[in-house]
Amino acid sequence: xxxxxxxxxxxxxxxxxxxxxxxxxxxxxxxxxxxxxxxxxxxxxxxxxxxxxxxxxxxxxxxxxxxxxxxxxxxxxxxxxxxxxxxxxxxxxxxxxxxxxxxxxxxxxxxxxxxxxxxxxxxxxxxxxxxxxxxxxxxxxxxxxxxxxxxxxxxxxxxxxxxxxxxxxxxxxxxxxxxxxxxxxxxxxxxxxxxxxxxxxxxxxxxxxxxxxxxxxxxxxxxxxxxxxxxxxxxxxxxxxxxxxxxxxxxxxxxxxxxxxxxxxxxxxxxxxxxxxxxxxxxxxxxxxxxxxxxxxxxx
Amino acid sequence: xxxxxxxxxxxxxxxxxxxxxxxxxxxxxxxxxxxxxxxxxxxxxxxxxxxxxxxxxxxxxxxxxxxxxxxxxxxxxxxxxxxxxxxxxxxxxxxxxxxxxxxxxxxxxxxxxxxxxxxxxxxxxxxxxxxxxxxxxxxxxxxxxxxxxxxxxxxxxxxxxxxxxxxxxxxxxxxxxxxxxxxxxxxxxxxxxxxxxxxxxxxxxxxxxxxxxxxxxxxxxxxxxxxxxxxxxxxxxxxxxxxxxxxxxxxxxxxxxxxxxxxxxxxxxxxxxxxxxxxxxxxxxxxxxxxxxxxxxxxxxxxxxxxxxxxxxxxxxxxxxxxxxxxxxxxxxxxxxxxxxxxxxxxxxxxxxxxxxxxxxxxxxxxx
Amino acid sequence: xxxxxxxxxxxxxxxxxxxxxxxxxxxxxxxxxxxxxxxxxxxxxxxxxxxxxxxxxxxxxxxxxxxxxxxxxxxxxxxxxxxxxxxxxxxxxxxxxxxxxxxxxxxxxxxxxxxxxxxxxxxxxxxxxxxxxxxxxxxxxxxxxxxxxxxxxxxxxxxxxxxxxxxxxxxxxxxxxxxxxxxxxxxxxxxxxxxxxxxxxxxxxxxxxxxxxxxxxxxxxxxxxxxxxxxxxxxxxxxxxx
Numbered sequence: 001x002x003x004x005x006x007x008x009x010x011x012x013x014x015x016x017x018x019x020x021x022x023x024x025x026x027x028x029x030x031x032x033x034x035x036x037x038x039x040x041x042x043x044x045x046x047x048x049x050x051x052x053x054x055x056x057x058x059x060x061x062x063x064x065x066x067x068x069x070x071x072x073x074x075x076x077x078x079x080x081x082x083x084x085x086x087x088x089x090x091x092x093x094x095x096x097x098x099x100x101x102x103x104x105x106x107x108x109x110x111x112x113x114x115x116x117x118x119x120x121x122x123x124x125x126x127x128x129x130x131x132x133x134x135x136x137x138x139x140x141x142x143x144x145x146x147x148x149x150x151x152x153x154x155x156x157x158x159x160x161x162x163x164x165x166x167x168x169x170x171x172x173x174x175x176x177x178x179x180x181x182x183x184x185x186x187x188x189x190x191x192x193x194x195x196x197x198x199x200x201x202x203x204x205x206x207x208x209x210x211x212x213x214x215x216x217x218x219x220x221x222x223x224x225x226x227x228x229x230x231x232x233x234x235x236x237x238x239x240x241x242x243x244x245x246x247x248x249x250x251x252x253x254x255x256x257x258x259x260x261x262x263x264x265x266x267x268x269x270x271x272x273x274x275x276x277x278x279x280x281x282x283x284x285x286x287x288x289x290x291x292x293x294x295x296x297x298x299x300x
Numbered sequence: 301x302x303x304x305x306x307x308x309x310x311x312x313x314x315x316x317x318x319x320x321x322x323x324x325x326x327x328x329x330x331x332x333x334x335x336x337x338x339x340x341x342x343x344x345x346x347x348x349x350x351x352x353x354x355x356x357x358x359x360x361x362x363x364x365x366x367x368x369x370x371x372x373x374x375x376x377x378x379x380x381x382x383x384x385x386x387x388x389x390x391x392x393x394x395x396x397x398x399x400x401x402x403x404x405x406x407x408x409x410x411x412x413x414x415x416x417x418x419x420x421x422x423x424x425x426x427x428x429x430x431x432x433x434x435x436x437x438x439x440x441x442x443x444x445x446x447x448x449x450x451x452x453x454x455x456x457x458x459x460x461x462x463x464x465x466x467x468x469x470x471x472x473x474x475x476x477x478x479x480x481x482x483x484x485x486x487x488x489x490x491x492x493x494x495x496x497x498x499x500x501x502x503x504x505x506x507x508x509x510x511x512x513x514x515x516x517x518x519x520x521x522x523x524x525x526x527x528x529x530x531x532x533x534x535x536x537x538x539x540x541x542x543x544x545x546x547x548x549x550x551x552x553x554x555x556x557x558x559x560x561x562x563x564x565x566x567x568x569x570x571x572x573x574x575x576x577x578x579x580x581x582x583x584x585x586x587x588x589x590x591x592x593x594x595x596x597x598x599x600x601x602x603x604x605x606x607x608x609x610x611x612x613x614x615x616x617x618x619x620x621x622x623x624x625x626x627x628x629x630x631x632x633x634x635x636x637x638x639x640x641x642x643x644x645x646x647x648x649x650x651x652x653x654x655x656x657x658x659x660x661x662x663x664x665x666x667x668x
Numbered sequence: 669x670x671x672x673x674x675x676x677x678x679x680x681x682x683x684x685x686x687x688x689x690x691x692x693x694x695x696x697x698x699x700x701x702x703x704x705x706x707x708x709x710x711x712x713x714x715x716x717x718x719x720x721x722x723x724x725x726x727x728x729x730x731x732x733x734x735x736x737x738x739x740x741x742x743x744x745x746x747x748x749x750x751x752x753x754x755x756x757x758x759x760x761x762x763x764x765x766x767x768x769x770x771x772x773x774x775x776x777x778x779x780x781x782x783x784x785x786x787x788x789x790x791x792x793x794x795x796x797x798x799x800x801x802x803x804x805x806x807x808x809x810x811x812x813x814x815x816x817x818x819x820x821x822x823x824x825x826x827x828x829x830x831x832x833x834x835x836x837x838x839x840x841x842x843x844x845x846x847x848x849x850x851x852x853x854x855x856x857x858x859x860x861x862x863x864x865x866x867x868x869x870x871x872x873x874x875x876x877x878x879x880x881x882x883x884x885x886x887x888x889x890x891x892x893x894x895x896x897x898x899x900x901x902x903x904x905x906x907x908x909x910x
Binding site for chain 1: 852863866
């Protein structure tokens with residue numbers, strides 16, 4: 001009775017935004033939809049929150065059909081859209097009160113659910129929402145989305161544009177909400193946030209690349225990845241790309257992630273090659289694949 | 301009910317915290333009515349006129365002297381021939397010409413009656429009208445002085461003749477027009493902007509994904525503006541009564557009811573606009589171009605409908621403001637009751653009903 | 669000033685009323701370096717950057733950018749820097765070519781030069797087929813690559829990038845960083861302001877601003893060693909939480 005999505009497709013005029021999307025979110029699961037801007041995440045969220053109608057396919061939220069039972073769904077879901085969507089000219093408290101009212105409840109009634117988030121912004125309860133910092137806005141938006149004790153929570157890119165400290169706090173809050181029997185579907189363009197979800201779907205260009213737990217996705221990465229570094233990054237990348245046995249070459253922070261086409265790859269050989277290219281301080285070491293490596297391999 | 305109060309409270313917060321909308325709501329009506337009131341004024345001062353005196357006798361001299369000493373007129377030119385009248389007007393030197401008939405004194409004594417023609421430039425019809433009234437009253441005064449102690453009354457017939465705009469209809473009744481414009485502006489533009497603002501901010505998305513029903517959103521949005529528009533209407537009526545001494549002849553109650561009807565139709569138009577525009581800017585443009593311009597140009601407020609080309613006259617019929625102005629003029633100036641304006645009221649009612657149905661139908665329960 | 673330093677700031681301060689947005693920051697950026705300028709929202713990095721690009725006058729301190737003083741030579745600074753922000757980059761309703769021509773014109777390139785540069789840029793990015801399409805119709809990743817190239821049109825000494833790769837897909841993002849590496853290799857200094865810590869990992873050196881002050885400044889590798897963590901995100905968390 002969580003979220004069930006089967007064969008959803010949606011096009012805007014010529015552009016195909018979603019193509020045959022299917023997945024299932026179990027009750028009380030924290031499910032992540034991971035993909036870059038323009039992958040179709042927001043369109044999918046809007047279909048699931050009954051704001052858009054899909055061209056094809058079916059979806060149910062806690063058993064209610066998104067098309068026929070949209071009124072029931074609107075009573076039982078919490079939705080936090082991608083950009084900050086509260087009244088900037090109302091204070092923190094006025095916003096919260098207003099959203100409680102339109103859901104036919106009061107702040108007091110469900111205070112227990114939002115308490116540990118609300119106490120963090122309570123000192124600013126008389127401040128206008130427009131004057132809050134990014135992290136504060138996001139906490140207030142979460143409070144407003146939770147005020148009617150929804151069974152399912154939809155969070156569309158809640159951490160975009162938020163600094164690392166607030167991001168971390170936000171994910172901690174989601175973990176706690178999960179304990180309170182709320183099913184959560186969250187989307188993010190940040191691959192590093194994938195590891196914080198129970199299960200994730202990688203999505204790009206309107207298609208799902210893979211659905212699994214973050215651990216399994218990384219495990220299924222079939223190649224051995226090497227961290228390569230040298231004195232000159234630009235020349236290193238060019239040399240690696242020119243190497244005849246390269247399978248993939250991706251800059252990855254201070255290193256380059258390198259995979260080879262051969263199963264019997266010997267790093268020493270590569271080192272010799274790089275030295276011939278007049279590179280120095282060369283280091284080649286095995287490393288663990290990340291979600292990002294998996295994503296790129298699949299999207300390649 | 302709690303929901304309603306909550307929603308309306310929120311709307312009032314928006315209105316009172318936004319200086320721009322506060323100005324449009326309360327500054328604009330006052331500024332407009334004062335502007336129109338003082339710009340279209342009945343006072344004239346030192347208006348240039350020309351004299352065409354065919355008799356040049358004692359009486360005409362006396363009258364001319366009286367006119368020239370009044371503060372209202374200054375005699376710019378004496379002309380000799382009828383043909384020169386056209387010329388002085390064309391040159392724009394004078395606003396009016398007084399044409400005394402031949403043998404003015406003689407006629408007055410012989411027939412107890414003489415004629416002076418007041419020819420005025422009615423490109424500015426308001427002034428033209430005023431000029432002829434002033435001249436007439438100077439002549440009246442003169443006669444009254446002359447007739448003292450004489451048993452037989454002399455009569456000077458003044459023949460006003462307006463050139464260039466002979467009909468001179470519905471000109472300076474600016475109060476009904478301004479009231480219509482302001483109610484339209486406040487009701488239609490402000491509601492459409494306030495609804496599209498929610499779309500722009502994304503809060504509409506959250507409202508949609510909540511159990512609140514479309515009609516609840518609409519009523520919650522519209523109520524504060526009904527309230528504020530009524531206050532505006534009252535302010536305008538009070539201003540016109542106390543500052544411009546404009547008598548309201550008819551029933552104030554009827555005036556109130558008709559105003560509320562018009563306000564509701566404007567609000568429905570506002571909602572309709574908000575359903576077809578995605579941004580505040582579009583809503584504002586549509587309100588200004590699609591509502592304000594027709595109200596100003598085609599409602600008969602400034603340009604008399606009867607002198608418009610036929611196609612425009614037909615179009616003017618679909619503009620609610622036209623009917624409301626007729627109703628307002630009826631009540632405020634003529635003091636008529638419902639029995640004389642029921643037809644207009646019914647048309648306005650029909651339009652309002654149509655707009656409400658259309659806007660509720662058009663209101664989207666989803667994005668897109 | 670050391671001729672090898674493209675940016676040199678000493679005690680640079682900006683005070684708004686009684687609020688010190690930037691509190692006496694001192695740092696230098698070398699020629700051809702990729703310098704990460706990090707900080708949370710409101711830490712003061714935007715204010716600091718505005719002073720460096722000559723659109724905001726410092727309250728006190730000293731700074732030279734591309735050899736020009738920020739107090740007296742702001743106009744010269746603007747001629748010698750490029751700027752690209754994620755929020756505003758190109759005009760969506762102009763074609764790729766029109767955008768290039770427009771921005772080339774702004775920086776005073778001659779017609780001939782614009783023509784040459786346009787061809788170079790289009791060949792370089794493989795944009796032949798879309799050169800006459802409206803920018804608005806292109807994918808985000810392409811737009812960002814084009815706007816970076818446009819920022820380099822007038823061969824500036826320094827390019828300021830404001831959160832350049834947020835939200836872009838991982839592959840395009842790497843292509844973007846490859847472009848940055850190339851520009852740096854060719855001698856252009858790259859100044860990246862961001863609060864995305866994974867962008868920081870790509871920089872040669874990074875500074876981290878907290879409450880108007882630079883609290884850390886080193887290579888990502890050394891910072892990670894210093895704080896005994898394995899990514900920049902954790903470095904930031906440790907710093908910001910004190």
